[in-house]
Amino acid sequence: MKKLLMCLPLVLASQAYAVSLAQNIQSDMPNLESLYLHLHQNPELSYQEKNTAVRLASELKALGFDVTQRVGGFGVVGLLKNGEGPTVMIRADTDALPIIEQTGKKYASKVKVLDSNNNKVGVMHGCGHDIHMTSFVGAAKQLVALRSKWQGTLMMVAQPAEEVGAGAKAMLKEGLFTQFAKPDHVLGLHVSASVPAGKVAIAPGYALANVDSVDITVKGKGGHGAYPHTTVDPVVLASRIVLALQTITSREISPLQPSVITVGSIHGGSKHNIISNEVKLQLTLRSYDPKVREQQIATIKRMTKGIALSAGLPEEMAPVVYVNTDETIPSTYNDPDLALKVTNAIRQELGSENVLKSEPVMAGEDFGLYGLTDEDIPITIFWLGGVEPALYEKAQTYGETLPSLHSSEFAPDYPLTIKTGVRAMTASALGLFNQSE
Structure with missing residues (x-):
């Protein structure tokens, strides 16, 4: 008391x-x-x-x-x-x-x-x-x-x-x-x-x-839409990449570590019957652990290059992955x-x-x-x-x-x-x- x-x-x-x-x-x-x-x-x-x-x-x-x-x-x-x-x-x-x-x-x-x-x-x-x-x-x-x-x-x-x-x-x-x-x-x-x-x-x-803005330029060999076998279609490559990116979080990063990879923008081509020479993707990456951020970026580079090579493109035409470091924000x-x-x-x-x-x-x-x-x-x-x-x-x-x-x-x-x-x-x-x- x-x-x-x-x-x-x-x-x-x-x-x-x-x-x-x-x-x-x-x-x-x-x-x-x-x-x-x-x-x-x-x-x-x-x-x-x-x-x-x-x-x-x-x-x-x-x-x-x-x-x-x-x-x-x-x-x-x-x-x-x-x-x-x-x-x-x-x-x-x-x-x-x-x-x-x-x-x-x-x-x-x-x-x-x-x-x-x-x-x-x-x-x-x-x-x-x-x-x-x-x-x-x-x-x-x-x-x-x-x-x-x-x-x-x-x-x-x-x-x-x-x-x-x-x-x-x-x-x-x-x-x-x-x-x-x-x-x-x-x-x-x-x-x-x-x-x-x-x-x-x-x-x-x-x-x-953590926030990263990533630009990916997917290269290809363009041509007529009626003869796709004579081209390497970057639209198809970009589509494969978009789907493959979803496996980074689900299959490459520990499920105990938060990770988000979102493709917010995809642009390519100019006309119905033209296969273009390139497609551009814009991504936002999110994580907390700096090591997860590094893994996200490294895996994107490895994965996009592998997809391009599997389509028959030479190594010098591998996708260009650019991380906008000016826009990078730490957690x-x-x-x-x-x-x-x-x-x-x-x-x-x-x-x-x-x-x-x-x-x-x-x-x-x-x-x-x-x-x-x-x-x-x-x-x-x-x-x-x-x-x-x-x-x-x-x-x-x-x-x-x-x-x-x-x-x-x-x-x-x-x-x-x-x-x-x-x-x-x-x-x-x-x-x-x-x-x-």
């Missing part, structure tokens, strides 16, 4: 603090919703995030951060030193997608621009980066307001070009961890299109996958110890019923790169529920499919999602700053 009474003041203090944080965020919601709507209606594609960066830099400067712009493109780094203690980095991604928004919302994006291929495209935050940035700013505001409750350095990183797997690489290459600060912990969040708003989900260990591994600390902090803030254990997914995120530097810094990213709760319950009841991330119809319940994101990220950072207490 005595021990229980001793613990009671701590519990009450924690509850009072949680109420205070929630109230402070609620008071700031009009500003955060205004920021969200601005970002949503003014999306910018990868490598074009100039105005977004200016706005985020302005928000951080107004809070007293030492801000540097144009890091790794249109990246922004804000530092706030608040005495001796750990350095906690919070990252948000800033780029949008070439999608014409079809949500029907009054605030829907109407932006259209020319992409890198000079094609006119719509632009939409179809992956929730507008939510990420708003939660980022909201957490920064709360941590500044609560600076008497923590000590250390808060490092806010607004990262461009996530959708093309280039932003984290560029910022790290320009010395993010050497020219600015070396974090002790790196935190991130990502909106989920399959978790109800008001909840978060965390996957300790592997959370997101994201949530440090288990850090993930547990973050989970406990968010549970204390939101309640255990609102913190779920997530399974790994085969989507990719360049956030994983922050944990693969020579500094060996622990990282954790968590999923932030974005689905309007009633809509989620309806979908569960009737087996309906919800719009996914990257869908033109994806529209998160932004007020509740933002509020939850700010609470979860603020609590996570405070927990890490004060973990030694």
Whole structure:
């Protein structure tokens, strides 16, 4: 009984603090919703995030951060030193997608621009980066307001070009961890299109996958479609390759190791009665273990070459397998110890019923790169529920499919999602700053 009474003041203090944080965020919601709507209606594609960066830099400067712009493109780094203690980095991604928004919302994006291929495209935050940035700013505001409750350095990183797997690489290459600060912990969040708003989900260990984009050029000897025996048909070879690739995961890689090989594009030929000289395939590869990734690529090269040789092509005409290393993204591994600390902090803030254990997914995120530097810094990213709760319950009841991330119809319940994101990220950072207490 005595021990229980001793613990009671701590519990009450924690509850009072949680109420205070929630109230402070609620008071700031009009500003955060205004920021969200601005970002949503003014999306910018990868490598074009100039105005977004200016706005985020302005928000951080107004809070007293030492801000540097144009890091790794249109990246922004804000530092706030608040005495001796750990350095906690919070990252948000800033780029949008070439999608014409079809949500029907009054605030829907109407932006259209020319992409890198000079094609006119719509632009939409179809992956929730507008939510990420708003939660980022909201957490920064709360941590500044609560600076008497923590000590250390808060490092806010607004990262461009996530959708093309280039932003984290560029910022790290320009010395993010050497020219600015070396974090002790790196935190991130990502909106989920399959978790109800008001909840978060965390996957300790592997959370997101290795991603590789692979182009295969299948060569042949073209000719007239009426005389196929005088040709080596690359369409037939490409078809054989597509089917053979499916056996890599099922017959070459251990069934205990996740692996996905998807042929997303196949193009060849120009007319009904012409056998062409080549066919082009585009693949996406997914895995968690780096050794599985290496096995996927090596097996694709071996298999495609073998199929070509079996058709009578000389070795110099073997298919060309090109791995787009600029688009390669490593898997994201949530440090288990850090993930547990973050989970406990968010549970204390939101309640255990609102913190779920997530399974790994085969989507990719360049956030994983922050944990693969020579500094060996622990990282954790968590999923932030974005689905309007009633809509989620309806979908569960009737087996309906919800719009996914990257869908033109994806529209998160932004007020509740933002509020939850700010609470979860603020609590996570405070927990890490004060973990030694």
